[in-house]
Amino acid sequence: MTRLAALLMCSVLAAPALAQELRATGDLGVIVERATGSVLIVDQSERAAIGRVEGLGDLSHASLVFSPDERFAYLFGRDGGLSKIDILTQQVVGRVIQSGNSIGGAISDDGKLIAVANYEPGGVKIFDADTLEELAHIEADGKALGLEDAAGRKFVFSVWDTNETKIVDFSGAEPVVTTLSDIGANPYDALVTDDGRTYIAGLFGEDGLSAIDLWAEVPEVKRILPHYGRGQEEMPVYKMPHLEGWAKAGDQIVLPAVHHHEVLWVDARTLEETGRTAVHSQPVFAMARPGGRHVWVNFAHPENDTIQVIDTMTHEVIGEMVPGPAVLHMEFTSRGTEAWVSVRDENKVVIYDTTTLEPIGEIEVQSPSGIFFTARAHRLGL
Template identity: 30%
Template structure:
């Protein structure tokens, strides 16, 4: 069932109710009277975001009690300072941070009922702008939950549209670069038409979600869920449900899905699981490969109507939380739970083939590759140590550990650039951006464009001539650099810009960006 509607706000917030200061009430009652209308009777979200630990604990910004007391800028969240005592607010905040006392469900029926298609969406036959469609770049502004659509040649802002609350994970483009899909932490998936500069619709695919992945043919979008323990697969054409898969290990242990990745040459999605030492490969192509691992397959449905999304379960020696794929998508590098090592899994044979020396909780999802001498190397920043590890992808040995001014989160490059850009996201040197020469593997320059502020995440234009850098602050900006001279040539004011995503780099799987 499709519910057609129009909406102009990414979410509404807590409903203001009058509660006398003298009235003593338990936090559950306070929530029911003040919050449930917008955030749902079970705290799972409705027209407002979910208020559960899985969503709240990962959100950066003001603490929860302060938001309840004073409201939130750039939203319809009201201030409760005049209706709730500070003590009541503290109790309410503690209540919202406490785990749910039940296991929530979100079924295919629930997903279908949440689907909202814009009744004012009007498809077009060609872009309504004159820019290069392959050089469009999206800038996610988490400060007020918007995305800016940038012309990659002139850097003009073509549109700025609202998103669901707390976007997480990179947006995914369909293979034509026309449609983009954006996901929020509480499971909303938004479809936006870049040609028409209009939202098409949205659907809630889970209750607490990690990221999304696009199939190579553009027909399916996979959504990794923490709550419930499921993988949701959507039809991209109309956001309808193609499948919902409960995630349990071979021994029946339920698991959250840490992330889902696309493996285009294999016509599959690859899942990282949080609670079982397994990798799942979910095939969507018409002819999934038969590799002789019958015990790794699960085919559901009658023989004459087999499961269109067969699942292969690969046992791993350890829990793997973060992945990086080589360009062929035959090998997957995974970070071990101890944060000090990693493994290489060969997806063809379904076994570990090498160990990785990764000392400081690597952020493999941000890793990139490039040609170095007669081999290919992969490099990754670390979330705990101030180093970048450079690994030979033929021997799987670390060829160099580059010391940085602190732990980093993102690194990027481009085929036409001689440099790698890596931030120092955590710690006192968060305002630094290191520039590493791809051949010498040395830091050749450190930029500090906004002293004292967080400088992070780089994206290149289609041709690699310019690099876009975020000043990750509420009164931040996207800074434009000449990628050869390393000089700043422009600035676009934005509200806490986080990731930037260039259409060409993403749909061609540039080796300089994460996939």
């Protein structure tokens, strides 16, 4: 056998082994294990865990975003920790403690900047996505919440204490900050619609919500749903509802009501209320299945063992499941065929077929909360 033939034969024999070592990222996800400072790397097709990454600090209120190539997860911990995780090698490749108390973050639309919202010292810090070097501190006189990415290398966030929303533009040599005052009392969370046009902030201190048209040459605050909320009645709220970009279903925006046992339907163009659906208890997440046909809702303590499914055409509840105590989060596979549901108090994630609403799998996870699939890398507001 000639030397060339021998080399070719070696290449052929090595190819299958190499192929087994390679893994694409499009089928992967990350589940936060909130009590142990760790995350679980999962494979959607296998419906199984493939690794665990530990040493990530306080994850009692943690979220993450993905790099555009889906390889890196940027994890935001409650202790101010910003961790960069390689989900293929399952290693922490960067970590900084950037504040005393943080509450989530975002990645710019070009994937170059990581923004972190802070309670203490307040404001938002911006980091280089490659190195985690701090690039800027957008100061604010209070707690930063509702941090979202927007088109054109922009971030938008609100300030609980000063009732402001700030739009931060990083498209030029220096960041340009536009401050909109009187956003409403105590903005607590926000969403950006998937087209990047509308930022909606929920208000804890008064009735109604506030919306900003980010496409406008001069963005202004518009009050919407003025008769909805908690402000006129002091009512207990066991867990704040979350607003996110996934709550847009077709030409409707679906919002979990503060305290009230209902979800709200809003026309995405006019921002006028179009209906309400009575639900099991206080909703936390109202998440639209990809395609927008159904919305899945989970609930606050003490009635947090249940999920309901709502038809977006009729606004009626068409299904109800009881996965177990403390359902904290849900995530759909990219085309919406499955829903993964974290059940914290039974240390498991239950996987449902979204057509039959029947469970089709289960993964053991330590005190699971947030579930994040890499398809998020390609959507604004996530």
